[in-house]
Amino acid sequence: MSKPQPIEYKDASPEVKAVFDDIMQSRGLPDVNNFWKHLANDPRGLKRTWESVKEVMAPGALDPMVKEMVYLAVSVTNNCGYCIASHTAAAQKAGMTPEMFGELMGVVGMANETNRLVNGYRVPIDPQFE
Amino acid sequence: MSKPQPIEYKDASPEVKAVFDDIMQSRGLPDVNNFWKHLANDPRGLKRTWESVKEVMAPGALDPMVKEMVYLAVSVTNNCGYCIASHTAAAQKAGMTPEMFGELMGVVGMANETNRLVNGYRVPIDPQFE
Amino acid sequence: MSKPQPIEYKDASPEVKAVFDDIMQSRGLPDVNNFWKHLANDPRGLKRTWESVKEVMAPGALDPMVKEMVYLAVSVTNNCGYCIASHTAAAQKAGMTPEMFGELMGVVGMANETNRLVNGYRVPIDPQFE
Amino acid sequence: MSKPQPIEYKDASPEVKAVFDDIMQSRGLPDVNNFWKHLANDPRGLKRTWESVKEVMAPGALDPMVKEMVYLAVSVTNNCGYCIASHTAAAQKAGMTPEMFGELMGVVGMANETNRLVNGYRVPIDPQFE
Amino acid sequence: MSKPQPIEYKDASPEVKAVFDDIMQSRGLPDVNNFWKHLANDPRGLKRTWESVKEVMAPGALDPMVKEMVYLAVSVTNNCGYCIASHTAAAQKAGMTPEMFGELMGVVGMANETNRLVNGYRVPIDPQFE
Amino acid sequence: MSKPQPIEYKDASPEVKAVFDDIMQSRGLPDVNNFWKHLANDPRGLKRTWESVKEVMAPGALDPMVKEMVYLAVSVTNNCGYCIASHTAAAQKAGMTPEMFGELMGVVGMANETNRLVNGYRVPIDPQFE
Incomplete structure (x- = not known):
């Protein structure tokens, strides 16, 4: 119930x-x-x-396929199984090829890795990024 | 030390x-x-x-600006301050406009919201997404 | 094994x-x-x-139903399936109605969204909140 | 810039x-x-x-103080510094006492702990929670 | 206040x-x-x-230095700045060398990366791991 | 598909x-x-x-069993089911006993709890940890 x-x-x-x-x-x-x-x-x-x-x-300043791939990147980071399944399908429908998916996963994985290296090494922000 | x-x-x-x-x-x-x-x-x-x-x-199947925006989306989701600062700058250098940044944040925010609605409502994956 | x-x-x-x-x-x-x-x-x-x-x-300064809803909010944010199932049941037993659950999910979703908008826009803390 | x-x-x-x-x-x-x-x-x-x-x-099925405490619980889980500061203030304004804050942190901490124990022990959902 | x-x-x-x-x-x-x-x-x-x-x-089945490094690995994954600072110090006091810290960050970074690759590729658990 | x-x-x-x-x-x-x-x-x-x-x-400054336990600690924190299953098996193969696993889960749970207490109480870093 x-x-x-x-x-x-x-x-x-x-x-x-x-x-x-x-x-x-x-x-x-x-x-x-x-x-x-x-x-x-x-x-x-x-x-x-x-x-x-x-x-x-x-559609706006960003095209729908890019938006779906960003949605997927966030869902993969958060491990939302339903969202990964539905937004993979939506991104494919909007034009994402298997090559694009492979590269997207590469970026998502690398970002999750380097985010933690930054945390662990306590890297201060360079003045030019402020 | x-x-x-x-x-x-x-x-x-x-x-x-x-x-x-x-x-x-x-x-x-x-x-x-x-x-x-x-x-x-x-x-x-x-x-x-x-x-x-x-x-x-x-550069590959995805262009560098899209890759930088995906990197930024992951960093925003994980709250990595250094990474947000450096990849905002990198995405801007690669062509991201303020309008694109605004839409990107919109997608990142929405994905983080709906990821949790899916979790809370325990939504099963639709057969067509498998 | x-x-x-x-x-x-x-x-x-x-x-x-x-x-x-x-x-x-x-x-x-x-x-x-x-x-x-x-x-x-x-x-x-x-x-x-x-x-x-x-x-x-x-029971203490907070009543058990509120505590169970907070437990559920954290579990939904972390996507712990077992915890979502068991604490939804516990919150219901403690008095949570379907209307309360719907509003709870609304707050949890919105908080997860705005947390990321704050990260992405790098919003500094207003002096009155310190 | x-x-x-x-x-x-x-x-x-x-x-x-x-x-x-x-x-x-x-x-x-x-x-x-x-x-x-x-x-x-x-x-x-x-x-x-x-x-x-x-x-x-x-205000709805849940009162504003409870909503602010849930918002705070999510923000603490996600480590959003700005959100923690602003929603602590908002919850206090809505009636949260120091005792309530202490108990809230207790629940948030415990939920974050047990969420991981569940993950690590791979606990299957009890039939009565389905 | x-x-x-x-x-x-x-x-x-x-x-x-x-x-x-x-x-x-x-x-x-x-x-x-x-x-x-x-x-x-x-x-x-x-x-x-x-x-x-x-x-x-x-001290128990695991020695204190290992425990401090695990604590640090979790804190780096969650981006808790205070916890990273205090548990880096504690791990160093317990014997962690700069070489160990470098390898620890390597493992933490790699685990955060591959966790997401697994999510994105929706990898099913091999029978021998059940 | x-x-x-x-x-x-x-x-x-x-x-x-x-x-x-x-x-x-x-x-x-x-x-x-x-x-x-x-x-x-x-x-x-x-x-x-x-x-x-x-x-x-x-193998390096850290031995393989410790590395596998750190990998597992991160995977448990991120709730990656596949990774938890495969790295529990790998850690066991490398020598992790049930007692070690129990203590590991204790540390992972406690770190996830205190990370949030630090966030909620907004604890400033002690000078000696800088």
Whole structure:
């Protein structure tokens, strides 16, 4: 009983259905992912999160593929299994090739390594970076 | 006495000087950053890390600006102050505009938020992402 | 052979049994959770951890439901699946409603987001917060 | 040149001023914190973040003091110095006493400890928590 | 006013003084570190934490230098500046040489890197490790 | 289709086979772990990572068992399930006893706890640690 359950479209309130409709239309998909079905337990949180994600991930100064790769880089750093799976798929759909994925993992791994070397050696910031 | 001290070029061993020379030449800079001066306390670690960074950050399937932004995204997620300062500068040098930085922070913030919503709601991976 | 195995009550040493008895009595449960059964591989660690948890989670200036929600917030931030499951159940038992859970996730998500915005923008502490 | 600079009210665009006005009015303060002044470099991000924070931190099923303590618990776990300073102040303003702070730190510390014990012992989820 | 203040020995309650005395005697030092002076704001937390640290860090199956290096490895991973400084000093006092420190940082950096490669490539556990 | 797939020895390119051969010979094993089979999707990353791991984990000022325990400590802190499983096995092979594992977990847990107490109490670094 303690585990949050997904809310399917047919069982959703009009408020939730409206958000689901906007997601499906914006993404061109016949259904929403499990993420949105679970968030639907908190209708205001669902609406707020979707509107923020929609705005943040829209094409702008950065193109969508770069945004998806950054999302993936953060998710890999935080070890969010669901997020890694869904944003790998989204980045691939936006154009990420296997070569790009390999290089992305190289950068993510190296950044996580050197972040700790900096911590351990207590490196002070060079004046030109301030 | 306990804090690691930087090693300046003039005080470095030939082994360390060779790595410093390669960094300065590759980057077109008259000196190396504090990061390399501190790592020089472990000459093998300095050489290994520089060779890996050089290979990972070289232009490839991803362009250098995107790589620097991914490095920055990871460093922001991990809260590495030195790395945030140095890779913001590197990304700017590679072409990141203030608008790109703003959007990058938007994606990094959103990814860190939704990573936790996924954790808390225990969202199972959709079959199409496997 | 490498994976730690749980120790069941019937197989436990008197030292471990004494801790298990105290846990079951304090919590009003007929058995202890998998967490305690695994920790029992290190009897001193089991005793030390239980005594600390018992003291920390006891009613005090903060009531038990708030304490369980804070425990859950940390576990969600760290992505500890077992801890999320067990402390969601404990918070629910202590009175957390679905509405409270939704708001809790909202705060946890927002804090994880703004923590990174602060890092990326390198925001200095306002004098009044020192 | 690389470090993001704060934008003061007098130098802000009308779009940013409108958000600053809403923050000052909602919080009953004569100026906004450094956090908002830095975020103002990205006007849409400023607006989006403020609207989300305002909604998430409003009184609801959880009272504001509990929300501020959860925010603080996450910030302490992530080691965000600015966030720890500002949300300690906000929690105190909302009623957190020194005793509550001491107990809060106790729970945050214990959760961070046991999260890792669970990881290291690879504890499987008990059926009753699913 | 919001920032926790250290409690000096001369201003401490008898309860706190007793813990301070035990720390100074166990460590052979004329005063306690800032960590303990700050924790003294929560006398029960001070006592509980000291007793746990004392037990955990005592010589046992692992010698004290190894324990201090593990403590340092975790602190570097979490980027806790105070903890890095104090446990580098403690590890040095227990025998850690500059060469050992360099190798330790190498392992910590590599583990943080490969942890993320594993996440990104979603590597399943080999049967022999179960 | 989106999930990275392992590359088996028989299907590997000569470049990948050469790395696999070196791993098997160095470790005295008849096959490589899933980690290397997945990394093989990025042949340069595979080679770079293996050469770094080989150098970092070789006997030196620190013995291999200590290095494996530090690797495990980092992996437990980051909650990398695969890494915890594989490095527990490697540490056991290198001599780690159940008593050592119990003490290691004690130190890792305590460090993760006190790291957060330091953050929350905003403890300044003592002059003698600088």
